[in-house]
Ligand SMILES: Nc1ncnc2c1ncn2[C@@H]1O[C@H](COP(=O)(O)OP(=O)(O)OP(=O)(O)O)[C@@H](O)[C@H]1O
């Protein structure tokens with residue numbers, strides 16, 4: 001057994017069987033607050049993802065809304081279903097997914113030959129060569145470092161389609177790819193949206209400003225869908241840091257209106273996220289019983305209904 005295989009940690013199992021968030025067809029805003037219960041909105045027009053491989057981009061130009069958490073926990077939830085999952089860190093910030101999710105680099109790979117997403121953009125390696133086993137079984141990461149920002153300033157031409165080219169033209173055995181974007185609608189995010197089939201939009205359930213942000217995202221997505229990627233659709237909105245409140249109910253209902261064909265998934269608050277980050281563990285591994293983990297499990301189950309290995 002190779003060293004990397006020996007060290008991987010099994011992803012803790014699914015919690016789909018537990019009773020938690022209901023599945024509803026529309027967000028209830030008419031009933032009195034005390035009777036109201038949050039649920040996952042599954043509109044009639046929503047179609048689960050059944051064909052693999054699948055490429056999903058997590059995007060919202062607002063910072064700190066839960067993009068990286070959504071990428072990581074959803075990836076863990078898919079891995080728990082036995083799927084082979086690749087996460088791509090497309091955010092040049094230092095404190096991003098690459099700092100949180102530990103890679104098991106092959107023991108015989110010299111440090112100066114480690115690849116990153118920047119190398120893929122500048123055609124110095126294939127996407128497969130920049131994809132590394134992480135400490136979790138079935139979970140792989142394409143890391144990035146601050147030099148990724150040079151893609152936006154120094155890339156000659158065609159970088160908007162670069163990721164799409166590598167994702168769809170290269171042979172590999174990955175089932176689901178999830179791309180984590182930074183807090184902007186700049187070229188790196190655009191190139192993730194050009195590569196993806198599904199967009200996942202995290203918004204903070206307690207921020208009234210996120211409604212305006214969603215309008216800007218809507219416009220960008222409209223342009224990309226018309227000009228560059230007709231197959232793109234918003235598959236889900238994740239209401240992160242969710243606690244039951246009148247504001248959360250209003251935001252959930254506005255999001256369901258803004259993205260009428262998408263799932264709306266409340267992701268309940270967990271105070272352990274900071275500790276999980278500090279110990280460089282997924283929340284699912286650090287606090288397996290966190291409601292946040294359960295909510296991502298349920299969201300993953302509806303997104304990819306019936307798909308598992
Ligand atoms: N369900 C939740 N419960 C508690 N806190 C949450 C939850 N979701 C997100 N947060 C908080 O929001 C913080 C930011 O999350 P995250 O880093 O995923 O956002 P981001 O959108 O990726 O940020 P950036 O735009 O800077 O990349 C987390 O560290 C956590 O403190």
Ligand SMILES: [Mg+2]
Pocket residue numbers: 067068069091096097180181182
């Ligand atoms: Mg982030």
